[in-house]
Amino acid sequence: MATSTVENYLKHILLLSAEGEELVPMGALAEALAVVPGTVTTMVKALADSGQVEHRPRQGVRLTAAGRRVALNVLRKHRLVECFLVNVLKMDWAAVDTEAEQLEHAISDEVLDRLDALLGHPETDPHGDPIPSRHGQLDSQVYATLATCVVEKALRIVRITDQSAEFLQFAVQNGLLPGETVRVTERNLASGLVTAKKITGRPLALGLAAAGKILVQPTR
Amino acid sequence: MATSTVENYLKHILLLSAEGEELVPMGALAEALAVVPGTVTTMVKALADSGQVEHRPRQGVRLTAAGRRVALNVLRKHRLVECFLVNVLKMDWAAVDTEAEQLEHAISDEVLDRLDALLGHPETDPHGDPIPSRHGQLDSQVYATLATCVVEKALRIVRITDQSAEFLQFAVQNGLLPGETVRVTERNLASGLVTAKKITGRPLALGLAAAGKILVQPTR
């Protein structure tokens, strides 16, 4: 029923509202969807009429329960498709987001379930992003990032939160992949510079913004 | 570039022009696409403007070389996706056409190539329909059907030319699948009745129209 435009709006509202409550500003949504703000206002009013979102004029949007259900299903498709593309078709880690952006609207729930089984019910996609369960549960654990973690401690990378091919390529080239172990050796808030080191490797310098996109966890 | 609407128009024109030359009547196209004839006239004129088809007013449409290239690529996607759904995901033979109808517009050429390799470069889809090659070659062999074949001779089913779930379910239930061997024991043009028999099985009666949808080949 929902067009792929509607699915994209709902998915991005979900993604931009980190956990549940918050109102997503219209401008942020416009930027995420690459449309002008006026377009978002128009569409959001339509989505509100169909009961998928709540629109607080001048403040932002938030998903209704119905809208959230749709959004989670689309997100589940997106991430499972990425798993399939990487694990089965051996596609480039950095390229699959673009592919999944289309496929998430084209696969049925039936295909979704079979893909899920084929892949062995994965819990995260290739970038470490959690896959919503078939019943709409989404892991919302908060992780430290290379910009906020303790210094001089070995940490496991769990997730890369930037889907752009450019950033992902940078990550691959420097071995910053989910599962790898790193240690921040230096962090200078003033200069905005973070230095990280993999167990076996030369020190790597990156800016605070980039460091903040790499989520880590204590190694157990 | 081409929207999925455009891709569907081109694909159906290809399908309706059996081999190359013939003009496809506007009405036939309208029926295949499940839109009213006026819509087809409008769209076909637009497709002609963009150089994908040639429109002979009051006579029909035909693909240009450019349009044919697009159509073959979509058809290749459709049929390879069907192979994937049946062979890898073990989906119902009768249901995959509907799924592929969407997926054919969502997968990239890159994914297409990898699927093709994963499947071992199949030559036909699960219904026996030939898969266009990566370079646009489409097998156009003409086969006999249960409505036209010689009587009392063992023949191998090579293809079922009706994508509807209804007909395909009927075919499965009676074991009329590509690869199976059948023999027409009786054919009465006047009554429009054909009786076929599998090696191991009771005689099966079907109408001429249905019989014409089952393509066969001499067993070698």
Added chain:
DNA sequence: AGATTTATTTTGACTATTCAAAATAACCGA
């Protein structure tokens, strides 16, 4: 408070795709 900047909404217009219904052309039998 008053002026300025910034975010959001409105307005008017455009593209793509579709339908209903009326107009027209082509074909066909008598």
Added chain:
DNA sequence: TCGGTTATTTTGAATAGTCAAAATAAATCT
């Protein structure tokens, strides 16, 4: 050759989604 099907095209209108630019409200800064 005329009148009646039948197929196709036209016309007018609708829906979904989008943009540019102007209007407005809210927030921020003297």
